[in-house]
Amino acid sequence: MSQIILKDIKLVYQIKKEKRIKDIFIKSRHTLNNSLLANNKILALKNINLELRDGDRLGIIGHNGAGKSSLLKLIAGIYPPTSGQIQVDGRIATLFELATGFEMEATGWDNIYLRGLMLGETPDSIKQKADEIAEFSELGEYLNIPVKYYSSGMFMRLAFSISTAIEPDILLLDEVVAAGDASFLNKAKKRMRELMDSVKILVFVTHDMISLKDFCNKCIWLENGHIKMEGSPDEVSHKYLSSIGLG
Numbered sequence: 001m002s003q004i005i006l007k008d009i010k011l012v013y014q015i016k017k018e019k020r021i022k023d024i025f026i027k028s029r030h031t032l033n034n035s036l037l038a039n040n041k042i043l044a045l046k047n048i049n050l051e052l053r054d055g056d057r058l059g060i061i062g063h064n065g066a067g068k069s070s071l072l073k074l075i076a077g078i079y080p081p082t083s084g085q086i087q088v089d090g091r092i093a094t095l096f097e098l099a100t101g102f103e104m105e106a107t108g109w110d111n112i113y114l115r116g117l118m119l120g121e122t123p124d125s126i127k128q129k130a131d132e133i134a135e136f137s138e139l140g141e142y143l144n145i146p147v148k149y150y151s152s153g154m155f156m157r158l159a160f161s162i163s164t165a166i167e168p169d170i171l172l173l174d175e176v177v178a179a180g181d182a183s184f185l186n187k188a189k190k191r192m193r194e195l196m197d198s199v200k201i202l203v204f205v206t207h208d209m210i211s212l213k214d215f216c217n218k219c220i221w222l223e224n225g226h227i228k229m230e231g232s233p234d235e236v237s238h239k240y241l242s243s244i245g246l247g
Contacts, residue, residue, distance in 0.1 A: 002054055002090030002169040002200040004075060009048035009084035011074055011225075015040045044070040045225045048084070052218075057202040059216035059233055061209075061240055066222040068205045072096060072172045075203060090169030090200060091120055095192070098159035108143035108150075108158055109134070115162045129165050136191075137161040138184065157184055164191050171199040175206045209237045 045067050052058055060068050073079045076094050101118040102111050112133050116126030134143055137157050147155060196202055196215055206212050212219060212233045219236040221229040229236050
C-alpha cells in the first residue's frame, strides 16, 4: 500500500547572505524591514498535517509563495523537514524541476540512462525503456550529442520523456511543466493524463480549478505556509475563489 503521512511538519529555509562591498555603504530599507528574512530564515511550511493513501488525488491551491512547491519538494525528499515527521511509502515520480540530475556534457542517450537510474530504474529496466523514451522524445540523431547543445524545447522534451516513462505509485505534479514546443504538447498532455489516472496517489499543484475538479478527490488551500482549508475540490475551490473576488 502506498501512503504519505505528514505530522506537524515545519520547513525553514536558511538563507546564506554574503556581504557585498556596496552593503557597507548602502543600507536597504527593504532588506532591513523584510519580515520574510528575519534572522536570514524563511518559514516555508508550518503545522502541516496530512494523510494520503491509495486512491487519493490531492489538489493543492493557493497564491504564489503560499508553500505549494515547497510541499511537493518535501514529499519528494528534496528538502528534509526542519521538524515533524514524514513517512512516504511507494515509488515516487516528480514532474517539476525536470532538469535535475542531468549531465550537461553527456549525450541524450547517456542522460536517459543516468536520469532513469536516478528515478529508481535498474540498469536492465532503463535499457528496456530507452528506445521507447527516445522515440517519444522525437529527438532522433540529437540524442547522440551532448545535451548542453540542445535548445530549451529539446531539453524539456527529453526530460519529460524520461520522467514519464517510469511507472510510479505516487505522482507529484506541478502544472507549470512545459514539455517543449507546440507540436509536442498534445502528445505530452495525453501521456500526462494517462500517468495521472494510473498512479495510486496523485499530488497536484494547480491554478486551474477545472483540472482540480477533473483529477482530484481532495483539496487543500495553502496560505503563508499552512493549510487554511481542507475538503472537497468543489468546497475548497469555491472558498478560495471567493477570497480573491472570483467566487
